[in-house]
Amino acid sequence: MKKRQYYQLQVLSTERLTPNLQRLVLSGDDLASFPDAPAGSYIKLLFNQFGEPQPTAPQEGQRILMRTYTVRALNKAANTLTVDFMLHGEGVEAGPASHWAQSAQPGDTIMVAGPGTSKGLAPEHDWVILLGDMTALPAISAQLEALPEQTRGYAIISIVSEADKQPLQAPAGIEVIWLVQAGSAGLAKSLLDIEWLQGEPAVWAACEFSSMRAIRSTLDVEFNVPRTQVYVTSYWREGRSEDQHKIDKREDAQQYTQLVS
Ligand SMILES: Cc1cc2nc3c(=O)[nH]c(=O)nc-3n(C[C@H](O)[C@H](O)[C@H](O)COP(=O)(O)OP(=O)(O)OC[C@H]3O[C@@H](n4cnc5c(N)ncnc54)[C@H](O)[C@@H]3O)c2cc1C
Missing domain, CATH: 2.40.30.10 (Translation factors)
Structure with a gap:
């Protein structure tokens, strides 16, 4: 090792x-x-x-x-x-x-x-959605800065207060949407509120565990986005330390793989 x-x-x-x-x-x-x-x-x-x-x-x-x-x-x-x-x-x-x-x-x-290294956006796409809470804001900001200038799509970020908005450097075709106090269902619901663009999207999401599950289920059930185009992960879990969350995450990944395979 x-x-x-x-x-x-x-x-x-x-x-x-x-x-x-x-x-x-x-x-x-x-x-x-x-x-x-x-x-x-x-x-x-x-x-x-x-x-x-x-x-x-x-x-x-x-x-x-x-x-x-x-x-x-x-x-x-x-x-x-x-x-x-x-x-x-x-x-x-x-x-x-x-x-x-x-x-x-x-x-x-x-x-x-x-x-x-974490997985990024699926490389083949017509447009992108990056979404997450404030723990994912650094990862989303860094990815937005690295996107080609012609990229289109959305960055949807859930924040605690209006004052947590910060300027982001993103391609002009990326609409940045801030959700204030949106709760654990807010990020998943935002997927229903945006206008889906033409072609194949690449979706990247990171947030709290239950939000992650809600996003994953919305993408599967409402939009049927191919698995190869999606990376959805949890960065933390309410009421669980990182060590405990790691165990939950592993079990959840196993169950989900069995469910979709
Ligand atoms: C790949 C990856 C990248 C990450 N990058 C970042 C980053 O850049 N910035 C960042 O802030 N976080 C990031 N996180 C999340 C961060 O690792 C967790 O929030 C971590 O649990 C924080 O450790 P802690 O010692 O503060 O709390 P812990 O000891 O892990 O947890 C103690 C308690 O605090 C709660 N808790 C933990 N995080 C939060 C939270 N965000 N909001 C509310 N309650 C919480 C837990 O549920 C638990 O009850 C990342 C996680 C991963 C997996």
Whole structure:
């Protein structure tokens, strides 16, 4: 098995981008050997068993909590890696990553593993739909920035408050739709509200687990979009830590594969 690669990084700056989104810019000598990551790649942030940021490579057998975050931007020339955290709850018990994002100060150290690559939009398409909540906003933003200028379609983003809207760099043919306080059914319902364009779409979605299921079912039942054109995943689950959510996700994927095969 390939040995996991760890990078020791320091917080360079921290900024509240919008009321529920904190941007941390990380830096460090280790970034020099960090692989180039395509848009939407992710990293693992390491925390110890008490939910504190892990400052050094973990010892053999040490209990570590890992939290997954999208590489919002990687600038090797400037030696920076930018991560945007959706904030939820207060204190370590509400979630070590969200807590750290709110409390981290310039100079603080954390170990990072990765990067991993996520599936993107199906490459063959006539138009696209990208949809997700604020945890997917970094991945959607990075993908929009990488799309060819002639791309048409929609980016549909569910946000906590009106003030969480942020300027997005997208092709002119992409309509950006912000859903404020839309609830777990909001993203799936938005698929019924938009005008479907001519030809084959590619759909990419990431959000909370029950929203993910609702989106998947809407695409199957209402639109019969071919499976090859769709990537729908959950980034978190209400009431479950990332470790628990990972187990739920695996079981759900197995059940769904059996159902559609
Ligand atoms: C590939 C991938 C990329 C991701 N990229 C990002 C990213 O760039 N930015 C980002 O903010 N998130 C991202 N996420 C989601 C993030 O990993 C989870 O939200 C994670 O659970 C947060 O860890 P935590 O330590 O704060 O909370 P945990 O310890 O995992 O959970 C503690 C409690 O908080 C709840 N919780 C977790 N996340 C949320 C949330 N977003 N809103 C409300 N309650 C929540 C859980 O249900 C649980 O009850 C990504 C996930 C994946 C799989």
